[in-house]
Amino acid sequence: MKVGIIGATGYGGIEVYRFLQKHKNVHSCKLLTTSQQDIPYANVYPHLHGISDENLNLVNEEKLKEELDVIFLATPSGVSTNLTPRLINGKAKIIDLSGDLRIKNQEQYESYYQKKYPPKEVIDQAVYGLSEVNREAIKDADLIANPGCYPTASLLGLYPLVNEGLIRPSSIIIDAKSGLSGAGKTPSLVSSFTESNENLRIYKVHEHQHTPEIEQLLQSVNDQVGPITFSTHLIPMTRGIMSTIYVELHEAQKTNRLKELYQSYYSQEPFIRIRKEGQFPSTKEVAGTNYCDISLKYDPRSNRLLIVSVIDNLVKGAAGQAVQNMNLMFGIEETEGLVDTPIYP
Amino acid sequence: MKVGIIGATGYGGIEVYRFLQKHKNVHSCKLLTTSQQDIPYANVYPHLHGISDENLNLVNEEKLKEELDVIFLATPSGVSTNLTPRLINGKAKIIDLSGDLRIKNQEQYESYYQKKYPPKEVIDQAVYGLSEVNREAIKDADLIANPGCYPTASLLGLYPLVNEGLIRPSSIIIDAKSGLSGAGKTPSLVSSFTESNENLRIYKVHEHQHTPEIEQLLQSVNDQVGPITFSTHLIPMTRGIMSTIYVELHEAQKTNRLKELYQSYYSQEPFIRIRKEGQFPSTKEVAGTNYCDISLKYDPRSNRLLIVSVIDNLVKGAAGQAVQNMNLMFGIEETEGLVDTPIYP
């Protein structure tokens, strides 16, 4: 397979590259940017010294769409809206890691993203790439809107309950926490070490653009669900997301019965690990890997269920799930290139 | 004033010491431990080299209770249960920073703490030292049960709403996050750098011992409130607590009206800062100080109000509030020894 990564200099791009390095079916990997050209990739990422001898190239949409089998767009918000219309309908399948193509409702998109909406035919074609939930649609897709990091953790934590109709539809509260790499590579005051180290911050309160993304998927399963309350915090660490989710149940449940429900949904999933009762995952336990670890505990006092779901935001929350989707789209073993033991500590 | 600190080697103790150093009314400060004796304090805390020439002394209850004006107990869970009965009813007033004396209901205490309950006459005498809420009772008290770190942040964030009866009584969810210094000074695997750096952990799910402490105060204001859902996370930073609080309102409210309510409650409070609409406090903005910074935002979509409350867990959540209470008990200016500009960055 011939693969291209547009936005190879960003953190999403370098992670896609890392997984493709280990992928048996990938024989060439073009590294593309919209600004730099003809610079060795190892100049941008010195940790690749002696590993990568590729150069960065400028994007040429017409050539790429015919030469390549699959193109990953790991580009900042808004870029994909412009590029995708020129990349689809060629030979190459497209996997977009940005938020541009995820929201089916134009008004919602414009309200949360404050950006121009992509052409309707692109949105119509885009399949939401939550691998475990949309597997069959992904297999047939030519264009994937790869899920956001917070939605991935949150939706995998909520899906069985919502699908079973066990929760009060308006009771969902997601208190999400992310490491700083989620802010991307462009330097800013908020993401500087000095401002974020030894600090804890809440941001975009009631305004985060991942809110409609989460509701859209949940409502596709059960249209009564929502509105959710979703809040996001910056944790002084590089990688990792934890979604602490609170829901009210229609009726009292035993934690171990709920755990069995989750196991029945996910027991065949190679990347979802339901943790033992009483054992809650920490973010470091999935760092660098495509795992999503989930644990839950019912509180009979308040009739609330707490669900904890952790991922590596750059892997299952971005590049790893993108490669998982590529595997699905091309009929490759779903775990190819993605199996790894977490590095601990 | 002559002051004693029992448990001076712990993090609560060293912070009480720091504030007393700046306190105009404190003329001597005895540093006491239950295990070491006659070691210079600056050996335990080398940052005091040239600042402190005091030695640590072994606790002698009989002498202390008559010689001193006030004794701070900054001791591990369970110590105060044994020591306080032998310290009260002398000349010295007592301020206990541990959780031993906070819970009025024996069954609750034993269930959450798994420890022996203190004698009834001690519990009866102990006034819960949430300075802003219990100010008048504190002024008359001889024995203070100084609030826990999580309860301080959470209760100050909830008090006006609960007191006004604006929220649905069973709707309170507190998602709390703390730095590692909250775990105390005794080394453990979980609090080692290697295990907690670049990591995010949830712990004691539905079991944290601060749950009944929060409910007890809230129910003293409004006996319909509760049960709450309260969860706690370890953040890879040394100091700071953020309580992200979710409540449902009886009816829709404008954020600025709610903010005005909080301002009317707290405008005379020297240590509570209600932040501007749209500006949310981060933990570093109060680090090292006795401030509690609060912000809130109503979400009309879900009819939920989000309240953010941040403190330094070792200051307003422990030593700072303890000194604030001492000032109240002795008729000293409430801010004495405690006024300071946060160090930033």
Next chain:
Amino acid sequence: MKVGIIGATGYGGIEVYRFLQKHKNVHSCKLLTTSQQDIPYANVYPHLHGISDENLNLVNEEKLKEELDVIFLATPSGVSTNLTPRLINGKAKIIDLSGDLRIKNQEQYESYYQKKYPPKEVIDQAVYGLSEVNREAIKDADLIANPGCYPTASLLGLYPLVNEGLIRPSSIIIDAKSGLSGAGKTPSLVSSFTESNENLRIYKVHEHQHTPEIEQLLQSVNDQVGPITFSTHLIPMTRGIMSTIYVELHEAQKTNRLKELYQSYYSQEPFIRIRKEGQFPSTKEVAGTNYCDISLKYDPRSNRLLIVSVIDNLVKGAAGQAVQNMNLMFGIEETEGLVDTPIYP
């Protein structure tokens, strides 16, 4: 006294402001910038909510130099070269925290700084503000070139030995380590959390602009000394500098004799603490304060002496020493506004 801070929005500026808040002789403090105006200072630094009600103002050199008693320049490299000529020779004394005015040799300055050299009359007037070494000259100065962070730690660690002529002149190696706040407030990739957390970096190898500053002072004491080897590392922490210094001695010495020498030099110094034999300072033990803590140990095997010197780069390495110099220039108690117990942990 009326004081002005030009560059109040930077980290040097906010630290000068913090110390002036506590300073008995300072009755007004103008906050000045070269770009913003009429914005509340607390908007830039929300931790000042309720503490500062000052607005930022645009610099007006002609007015400032006559209205104010002293002006701190906490501006980026190059700004002072332009501003100082227009500020001197008025009523106000000037303390420049940048590196612009420190180097007496034009060629050296241009080679290391790659910037335009300031006018000769400004350089001639500027007194190097290493308080403990140049105290008498500082008292008479109208213009201070406040020392750099690395030079302060390194020079205070070396001064007694060099002044006594005990070391081989060409043997000085300074391996220096700094927290990220030394990189300033302007966002950059290198100083972003994601790139610097869980990372250790060496930079500007053999090229750091503090090299000639260190040599200039040492050679003013003993013109045989140098060239030094000086290297700098970025440590994943916000504040703190450690200079680990290696020198060869002319003859074998006992560590405790050398320690006595340092004590004889520094025993009257309020901000220098010579640590006990065998106890080495860590950076956190001086964080937020104007202390410089020093320890040393002779190695008979190699005839080398190791000296450790730690400071807070933003305090003794910048704003704290600047205020100390202001005190000296105005005949105020040298420690005014600067005495504080370090916050630990």
Next chain:
Amino acid sequence: MKVGIIGATGYGGIEVYRFLQKHKNVHSCKLLTTSQQDIPYANVYPHLHGISDENLNLVNEEKLKEELDVIFLATPSGVSTNLTPRLINGKAKIIDLSGDLRIKNQEQYESYYQKKYPPKEVIDQAVYGLSEVNREAIKDADLIANPGCYPTASLLGLYPLVNEGLIRPSSIIIDAKSGLSGAGKTPSLVSSFTESNENLRIYKVHEHQHTPEIEQLLQSVNDQVGPITFSTHLIPMTRGIMSTIYVELHEAQKTNRLKELYQSYYSQEPFIRIRKEGQFPSTKEVAGTNYCDISLKYDPRSNRLLIVSVIDNLVKGAAGQAVQNMNLMFGIEETEGLVDTPIYP
């Protein structure tokens, strides 16, 4: 191959396990401890949930030495001294990751380690496992004393220069910096998050037990070399070592000639990367991998050469090099199980 890891619960042990998971020739891996037994490994390391189904077992020396092909000892200081005599002379080859068997001189060992010296026949048999330098001896060895973390980084940075006799023999100064995982898994105050975060510490000044280990290897190459000056610092990060090395040259050299010398030594080495002139490695660029990245720069002013050498202390400084040595001992491709792209950021 059948492999055993004694001390599997420690950080060295879990890293050996991680690499063996990826190793094609390893078909079974016994996880052994001296204290626990019959507990699932995934209970100790929850990140292995769903990956490892092995149980921990108690060490039985007699059985192990005959059943296994190779045994890794990843045990605390002193354990190997007792265990190794009972493990050698069976079928199993032994690779000891501790410092017990590295020092050939009993007096030196006892002086630096303050522990009982191992039996002479064990010491005589032990080959020092610095893979790149001792490759041929390692191939024939039955017992490996695997190098320490600091010595590995330092020796690989110094070896070409010392072997060529280019440096003044007594001029070597190594200023080494390590992340906290080097302190091991046993909790201690110094390695707690609260004490080491936002802090920088020097420790064991002139007394570190890796000093004789470094000198022993250097003197085996050139018996004139030494004594060295070696100092060690704790950096607030989990993984990574940087050795900043200062040497004086017999005569002036161009940096690019010295770089060519290093390349000629190491061009065939799969795990040593000589970085481009002017590009210095940071620790994160090798994290999780077996790489040692080296850069150097000559300073004509002082005639000193600065060498920077970085490794992951738990990989090339421990478990990775141990597996590399296993590969050499068994005639397996040297890189088997060890090739990986660093995870960045």
